[in-house]
Amino acid sequence: MRVAVPKEIKNHEYRVALTPTGARELTARGHEVSVQASAGEGAGFSDANYEAAGARIEADVDALWQSAELVLKVKEPQSDEVARLTPQHTLFTYLHLAAEETLTRGLMKSGATCIAYETLTDAHGGLPLLAPMSTVAGRMAVQAGAHSLEKAQGGAGVLLPGVPGVAPASVTVIGGGVVGENAARMALGLGADVTILDKSLARLEVLDDRYQGRIKTVYSTADALDSAARESDMVIGAVLIPGAAAPKLITRDMLSNMKPGSVLVDVAIDQGGCFETSKPTTHAEPTYIVDGVVHYCVANMPGAVARTSTQGLTNATLPFVLALADKGWKQALKDDAHFLPGLNVHAGQVTYQAVADAFGLESVDPASVVG
Numbered sequence: 197m198r199v200a201v202p203k204e205i206k207n208h209e210y211r212v213a214l215t216p217t218g219a220r221e222l223t224a225r226g227h228e229v230s231v232q233a234s235a236g237e238g239a240g241f242s243d244a245n246y247e248a249a250g251a252r253i254e255a256d257v258d259a260l261w262q263s264a265e266l267v268l269k270v271k272e273p274q275s276d277e278v279a280r281l282t283p284q285h286t287l288f289t290y291l292h293l294a295a296e297e298t299l300t301r302g303l304m305k306s307g308a309t310c311i312a313y314e315t316l317t318d319a320h321g322g323l324p325l326l327a328p329m330s331t332v333a334g335r336m337a338v339q340a341g342a343h344s345l346e347k348a349q350g351g352a353g354v355l356l357p358g359v360p361g362v363a364p365a366s367v368t369v370i371g372g373g374v375v376g377e378n379a380a381r382m383a384l385g386l387g388a389d390v391t392i393l394d395k396s397l398a399r400l401e402v403l404d405d406r407y408q409g410r411i412k413t414v415y416s417t418a419d420a421l422d423s424a425a426r427e428s429d430m431v432i433g434a435v436l437i438p439g440a441a442a443p444k445l446i447t448r449d450m451l452s453n454m455k456p457g458s459v460l461v462d463v464a465i466d467q468g469g470c471f472e473t474s475k476p477t478t479h480a481e482p483t484y485i486v487d488g489v490v491h492y493c494v495a496n497m498p499g500a501v502a503r504t505s506t507q508g509l510t511n512a513t514l515p516f517v518l519a520l521a522d523k524g525w526k527q528a529l530k531d532d533a534h535f536l537p538g539l540n541v542h543a544g545q546v547t548y549q550a551v552a553d554a555f556g557l558e559s560v561d562p563a564s565v566v567g
């Protein structure tokens with residue numbers, strides 16, 4: 197299989213979809229690996245590292261895409277990349293299509309086979325290729341939020357742990373999954389007063405048991421969200437309905453009840469965001485202010501810690517990359533019921549129900565596509 201690894205072009209995205217270690221695994225199995233010149237540099241991998249692993253370095257980006265069968269990326273294709281996709285390509289990357297109608301239609305038009313990291317499942321009900329980056333983003337959310345609480349960033353000037361005689365900041369995390377738990381752990385470690393809201397009682401039971409009262413758990417209702425908005429110094433949005441657009445949980449009205457200088461960190465922004473006033477931002481300009489509340493809505497948070505993130509991501513993706521290269525996409529998806537839900541778009545049709553629902557499109561059952 198001819199495998200191509202382009203350099204990521206999203207704003208301040210420094211991750212790369214394949215490490216030299218992964219390239220070595222592929223070339224050892226007889227696959228041809230082409231890596232765009234300097235693609236790994238932001239994550240600390242030189243062209244020479246890839247060459248030592250048997251990969252070819254390609255400086256010509258047109259040639260890289262034109263010769264590829266399997267394209268490995270990290271972020272959703274940007275418009276220049278969508279224009280390069282053809283029916284010969286299998287694309288394996290984060291897609292987050294329910295938040296991006298233009299991208300969805302662009303991928304349909306390309307005729308390519310597009311498999312999303314974030315909708316693959318595992319035997320324990322988890323999302324194994326989302327989890328490593330959710331871990332990173334959850335841990336980063338508290339750093340980003342703490343920085344945003346500083347006066348110079350428009351924040352209220354509140355220090356998360358407080359000091360003796362001054363109460364700690366109140367941090368509410370909405371959604372107690374991978375992002376939420378990691379954010380809560382970091383906030384707890386910094387001495388904040390931490391509450392997690394979730395719709396899943398089973399999940400709240402796990403968290404209650406694990407943190408033995410050090411983190412408060414609250415069932416997520418409109419009333420609970422209303423109180424969280426009024427009382428919190430920082431609210432972290434960490435909900436997910438897999439593959440679907442995020443529900444808007446903190447409304448414009450609730451925002452007006454928040455304390456001046458409080459902070460919203462919307463990690464769920466890659467699925468459209470869970471606060472009504474959220475809009476995607478970049479690492480170059482991560483925050484903006486609405487009604488005196490600082491919003492941090494970076495859609496590729498892990499890109500900022502590209503070394504750690506690349507290693508965490510590729511540890512998880514490599515077995516699936518090897519299956520795609522060894523067997524081809526159709527057989528690889530047919531052989532693995534948890535890989536199959538990764539298929540989002542094939543030959544002009546949407547194959548993931550929640551994405552089709554987001555835009556009123558017809559969805560085709562992925563099982564019928566692989567036969």
Ligand SMILES: NC(=O)C1=CN([C@@H]2O[C@H](COP(=O)(O)OP(=O)(O)OC[C@H]3O[C@@H](n4cnc5c(N)ncnc54)[C@H](O)[C@@H]3O)[C@@H](O)[C@H]2O)C=CC1
Pocket residue numbers: 314323326327329330331333370371372373374375376393394395396399416434435436437443445462463464465466467494495496497498
């Ligand atoms: N901005 C970024 O750079 C990154 C964003 N993410 C995003 O973070 C989001 C969360 O991901 P994970 O933690 O991995 O998902 P997860 O599936 O582990 O957890 C989501 C949690 O949200 C809960 N939930 C769903 N609806 C809810 C509601 N109405 N109220 C309260 N809780 C609700 C679920 O019960 C679940 O426990 C996703 O959108 C993911 O794509 C992940 C990594 C990086």
Ligand SMILES: CC(=O)C(=O)O
Pocket residue numbers: 271290326329330466495496497498499
């Ligand atoms: C999950 C995701 O979108 C990211 O890691 O950038």
Ligand SMILES: [Mg+2]
Pocket residue numbers: 272292466495
């Ligand atoms: Mg995005």
